Amino acid sequence: MNTIHAKDTGLPEDAALSAPVFASLINLAGRQRMLSQRAGLFLLQFHALQQAGMPPSDDDIEAFGKTADDFRAAHRTLVEGNRETGIPKLFSGKVRDLLFGTARGNQTIEHFCERCCHYGRLITGGGAYDLAEFLRFVDFIKSDLLKVLQSVVAALEGDFLDFNKRSDERRAAETAAVLSALGQIQKSAHMSRLVAFNAKISSIRAGDYGREFGALTDELKKISDEIGESSKLIVRNISTKVA
Structure with a gap:
């Protein structure tokens, strides 16, 4: 299995990158993207039920809450890493720029998390909310947020290609x-x-x-x-x- 250690990447000394690690990262970023759209669909479903005077089921409310929690957990792992699963802290310069650089992707994600929970509580609890603002938020999920999450996936895939190239060069040198x-x-x-x-x-x-x-x-x-x-x-x- 090809492995590149911290000294080759600027990672903490106990970190190492390998094909399985990249697979986990790309899968995690892809899952985060999927969860965001699922949460948006739940909100639209809850809105439609409220308009029809029907409350959402407890199972759907629980599933929505789990979707939001899983999204936050995936984002936290991508940024902070997870020692138990061998996922390192954020090492990718491309992803770091997307999230914390001028693109401000992390702010976009945090805004989604905050508003998602906000509308979830309001709609499932029968509270009042501004329809136009709600629909703008749904559009935000399908556009701005999705763009950021897709860019993160693409950046990790690009890093994986670079990793394979470095591994091939190292193997040739050895x-x-x-x-x-x-x-x-x-x-x-x-x-x-x-x-x-x-x-x-x-x-x-x-x-x-x-x-x-x-x-x-x-x-x-x-x-x-x-x-x-x-x-x-x-x-x-x-x-x-x-x-």
Whole structure:
């Protein structure tokens, strides 16, 4: 599994990004987007029921409350992180700019949370509210808020693509380093074989006095051959995986 640690991203030291973490973040942002629209539909449903003189069911009121709570929880996790699930604090410069920069996305989200609860209490409780203002808020959910939430999802998806690119570059660099090291091993094995060959010639010239030395040179050549063949096999395996 590809992992990039804090030192590569500016995250806190105990944080790490991986494909599953990005999947969780993108899923969370997408869920937040879905929950916002669901909350808007609940409000429209409650409004229609009130206009018809019918109260919403307790189940629908409970479902609306859970939708609003889940939305807030998702937003809090995206910003503050969650150690239990391994989601880091807000690390994305793109998302940070969207939420806390000139786009003021966080203010848009907070406004939604506040007004959503406000209208939920009024409508389900049978209270009076300005219809034109309510409809403007519903339009806000479908336009301004949705735009912010979609931008957050898109920013995280872009970060994931960048993450994959960095992972590929790191893997390529690590592979190159391994191949370079194996090249040095092969070179050393080749030199050892040459040394063993020359030593073998010397042992033959020495006659009986060189027999023991000759046995050692044979063993040295055998080890050198094994190292050379093993390194070639590793190179072939790495080349196959990279290809």
